[in-house]
Amino acid sequence: IGAVDVIPLVPVQNVTMEECVELSKTLAERIYNELGLPVYLYENSASKPQRTNLADIRRGEFEGLNNKMQDKDWKPDYGTKPHPTAGAVVIGARKPLIAFNMQLNTANIEIANEIAKKIREKNGGLKCVKALGIMLETKNIAQVSANLTDYTVTSLFEVFEAVCKEAEKMGYEVVSSELIGLSPARAFIDTAARYLKLENYSYKKIIESHLLNLEI
Structure with missing residues (x-):
């Protein structure tokens, strides 16, 4: 929907989803105030249930932004109209995709x-x-x-x-x-454990996790 399209904030380690949500709102406000670029919040940062799914926000794409923003249900969380050349941007905290x-x-x-x-x-x-x-x-x-x-x-x-x-x-x-x-490493570790039908499995049995205390 714009030159940047989407900026996801993903908690990897030593940060919570809630903290990422707050960061996403701070970033959104700054982008609008400094660049005049309207922002939609999505996923865990979404202000409305229908804005959780990125595909729903993207529907209509750049060309349909002006009409979309005139709908009261699709007014940006920050801003009121598309940037003339950069469109809009979607920002939010989410799990790894x-x-x-x-x-x-x-x-x-x-x-x-x-x-x-x-x-x-x-x-x-x-x-x-x-x-x-x-x-x-x-x-x-x-x-x-x-x-x-x-x-x-x-x-x-x-x-x-x-x-x-x-x-x-x-x-x-x-x-x-x-x-x-x-x-995330965990996605592949889970797959290996499932395929091998491991019993009593724990991430602490992974050397890197055990020695470095990684939150895989």
């Missing part, structure tokens, strides 16, 4: 779309999961692209298994996967 893609052994984008439709929360699938089908032209294969907005609710393991299961039903399989951007 994991962008995880799975490649299929088919070039049929409809297969990827159908799988994505079945696994995403929007259509009654896995909670805290957004997904869509994408065609990788350079590799001539279809991909299920997923965003996990809270991996502690639905894990990487569960998403991967769900996509594999749906693909198998249609006579296809997942041939590879990829992580886009950064991910």
Whole structure:
């Protein structure tokens, strides 16, 4: 919706979600006061329930901002009208988002779309999961692209298994996967523990966690 689009504040270590929420509001106020850039607060910082989901705020995109801001339900938290060249920005505190893609052994984008439709929360699938089908032209294969907005609710393991299961039903399989951007170590440790069916498991059994007292 603007030159910056979104600024997430993610608590990693030695900071709470509540502190990040307060920081997001301070940052939002400063950006508006100093730059004249209107701000929407989202996720844990959202001022209204309908502003929690980033996709809902983005709907209409830059071109539709002026009309959107005239709706009393979609007035910015800071500001009243779009910046003429920079649009608006979305700011908020949230948990780490994991962008995880799975490649299929088919070039049929409809297969990827159908799988994505079945696994995403929007259509009654896995909670805290957004997904869509994408065609990788350079590799001539279809991909299920997923965003996990809270991996502690639905894990990487569960998403991967769900996509594999749906693909198998249609006579296809997942041939590879990829992580886009950064991910908390815990997401992969949880996946390994789940796959290995570990009993009496604790993060303190991870050397780095035990020695450095990391909050993984």
